[in-house]
Amino acid sequence: MVSRSELDSRESYSDLADFTERVRDPRTRELLERAIAGRGAFRRFKDTLSQFPDLRTAWFAFHDTRMERRVIEWLLDGELISDEEAERALAARPDPVVPGIEGAFDARRIARDVAADLRGVFGQRLRQVVLFGSWARGDAHPESDIDLLVVLDRADDRWAEHKRMRDVLWRHSLENDTVVSTLVVDEADYKHALRPVLMRIRAEGEVVE
Secondary structure, rough: OOOOHHHHHHHHHHHHHHHHHOOOOOOHHHHHHHHHOOOHHHHHHHHHHHOOOHHHHHHHHHHHHHHHHHHHHHHHHHHOOOOOHHHHHHOOOOOOOOOOOOOOOOOHHHHHHHHHHHHHHHHHHHHEEEEEHHHHHOOOOOOOOOEEEEEEOOOOOOOHHHHHHHHHHHHHHHOOOOOOOEEEEEHHHHOOOOOHHHHHHHHHHHEEO
């Protein structure tokens, strides 16, 4: 049988993990992931947060909300409040969204979504979409653009091709609070990759479509 203290510890650790997942900056998130791995996680987590005052404030707001929800669930289990009262109280206490710790930011998912919409724009003319730059290398920060190479069968007028996909890029940038930028090339150019920028993309890029 699992003791109450063991359950409390598991729930508290789950809070650490859930909060860490919401940290958008890859480097900060990695520091917190290391902090919560293994014994002494709570102390290391606290020490790491001390380096980031805004994140520390956000953690306390997150932690307080989780504790309030557990109290509500405890009252419900003890039949001290009704199901309706508990439902209203829980609905009024969602996990707080604080600047800098929004839902886990997945640049690759966004890149795939953009690529799928570009398939609708270009059809069979679209040969590949390649994620490159900081998100492909793993050294991105929250303000980093999502850089995509769009490989078409032919790209005689790159300005015209950019205009065709402008609405798609704008929509995904707006929805995800980021900037999706593109470089358009034709298939032959990318295949031979004589330009330095294309050589780098071939070396570090990640095909998403």
